[in-house]
Amino acid sequence: MKNIDINSYKANSTTKLSELPTYEDFGVTNKELKKDLRKLRKELGDFQDTIYADGKYSVLICLQGMDTSGKDSLVREVFKDFNVRGVVVHSFKVPTDLELKHDFLWRHYIALPAKGKFGIFNRTHYENVLVTRVHPEYILGEHIPGINEVSDIDGKFWDSRFEQINNFEKHLAANGTIIFKFFLHLSKEEQRQRLLRRLRLRQKHWKFSPDDLKERKLWDRYQQCYQEAIQRTSKPKAPWFVVPADNKKSARLIVAHILFEALKKYKDIAAPELDDKIKANLDSYKQQLESE
Known part of the structure; x- marks a missing residue:
């Protein structure tokens, strides 16, 4: 298979999702x-x-x-050969009452990997400029001073939140955390097929929620919010990579390749x-064991 150019997936301040492919197979078989x-x-x-033995850096993915973009299966397949002591996966759901009593980054900060370990955030602190941007009413649950109604959430609010995220990641990088951010770029048609599969296969029913269809209707708004988040927060020490996700097997390979080549x-x-x-005294230690 040809070499994968990791820079071709790296995003910048001018990245446009609509111009990037959602499918890749490198012209080879799934096998x-x-x-x-x-x-x-x-x-x-x-x-x-x-x-892990070196203990100088941590890695945040x-x-x-x-x-349906394939986050769960990617974690399972790409990190299958990791020692469990060296990797921790966090899947962030709707904030709990306790989490809402803290700032929006708190629950992510306390889940960061220790030095020597890999941490995987399946959904991340970016939910706070994605879901909450599509549904700004969720911000009201954070009880932020000066934010009393949705109309108080203006452009300056989002500018500040992006700045806080950039500063958060800058702080992590300066203290030894190697950061990778992957957006699994899925087409709307492929999502439709995957949702149908969840409905057709009984063993996949547990993954389906009617809310999936409600959120799907907001597809264009989500794409817009993802694009702006990527443009404003892809930095040299915390880059975004846009990975074609319609083919899960190639997406997994791309992520693994980017990680290995960079690390x-x-x-x-x-x-x-x-x-x-x-x-x-190595020879002496060997002799002691061999003579037992």
């Missing part, structure tokens, strides 16, 4: 895509062991996308060396 993913996820798993550039990540005294 070949799965084979390439198996190799990459093994290398990622080995890297995870190293970053943010996944966003419309319903292997960190030459200061290495397993710690044994101290000289232990090194000098």
